[in-house]
Amino acid sequence: MSDKFICDFPWIHLSVFPQGNCTICCVANHLDKDNGHSWNRISENETKTITVMNSNIPEIVNCDNYKNIRLDMLAGKVPPACKGCHQIEQAGGYSKRQRETNRNLDHAALTATDGSIKTDLRHIELRLGNFCNLKCRSCNADSSTSWIQDYYKLKDTVKLASGYDWIKKNPDFSFDWVDDESFYTRLTEFAPNLEQIHISGGEPFLVPTHFKLLEKLVQEGKTDIAIHYHTNLNYKWDKITPALDLLTKFKEVHISFSIDDVGDRNTYIRSLSDWNLTINNLKLFLSNYKFIYRITQTVSVYNFMYVEELEKYLADNKIRIKVSLNHVQTPDYLAANILPKQVRQDKINSLHGVISQRNWEDLYGYYYNLEANGQWDYFKYFTEKIDAVRNEDLNTIFPKLL
Helix, strand or coil, X not given: CCCCCCCCHHHXXXXXXXXXXXECCCCCCCCCCCCCHHHCECCCCCCCECECCXXXXXXXXXXXXXXXXXXXXXXXXXXXXXXXXXHHHHCCCXXXXXXXXXXXXXXXXXXXXXXXXXXXXXXXXEECCCCCCCEECCCCCCCXXXXXXXXXXXXXXXXXXCCHHHHHHCCCCCHHHHHCHHHHHHHHHCCCCCCEEEEXXXXXXXXXXXXXXXXXHHXXXXXXXXXXXXXXXXXXXXXXXXXXXXXXXXXXXXEEEEXXXXXHHHHXXXXXXXXXXXXXXXXXXXXXXCCEXXXXXXXXXXXXXHXXXXXXXXXXXCCCCEEEEEECCCCHHHCHHHCCHHHHHHHHHHHCCCCCHHHHHHHHHHHHCCCCCCCHHHHHHHHHHHHHHHCCCHHHHCHHHC
């Protein structure tokens, strides 16, 4: 990789969010209205947000925002949309940009003077609407139908990381794009060199229409690709086995299980989940299908002080699977860096040699030198409000946070 802040994704990636809007990548900064998830305009002179419902794929890939990001990178600038990766790298962490930029592309040769490119999707990420059977603390109604009732109870008193009302009123957006079979047909037309598809939700295994995409890829002989799923494991096993049988036809299948903690703590963070069902389905995956597995543990203020317990549980129960870390960034009042820096440093120091070296380095890169974000009081306020709605109690489940 050159010294320039170049990322492959603006040239080869499409990321579709639950309401149909598109972004250069799933971690692009969505707070800057010129460069974020929901603010990708059809052109700089129009206010219409670009979505898979109102634009075709070449139009999305070559909207003004995407072109400007490419031109900034080629000019040696860090685009505002990409400042999150830049900050992680400056702090000594390993960013998504670094993980994904490995194709030896000649970015300049692929780019016209106005920043446009020929559409050649190699990497696709689909967040399949918001149908979900869980309502995780760090999630929201935009990504989970199970959150909607709590959203309406809390939205006037709590700063939720959700624009659900606005999404529902905005004609540009719809969660129903996932049921349009023609979208999946069009998608493959612009991916002649497809390498990977990442599929999440909501809960993707509860959105059966998208299996048409897998069937079409099999019919066209495009099985020499890697399929990645994120799933919450909370469903009846026999309902998903037809899809799993279909996945066996692909070169690589990666399944990432979303588990954040152990027992009651996991149920508190991932509300409506059943711990026994979660572990039983995990074991069924491992024993019945030879896919590539991992657990994705999302680190937040809730589980930071308990982060090693999940790896310990798996080892104690002889469940052989790697754990990788994800990090809550939005809402910022649930991010682990609301804890004092010294508290985080002491915890990270105590974990050296206890958790995997990769995860220790990940925690170090994200949190060791990061200043506290000043949101502790709001975290307590939010938690009290949502505890009251859900009849739950943080103090009982997470005493180390007191």
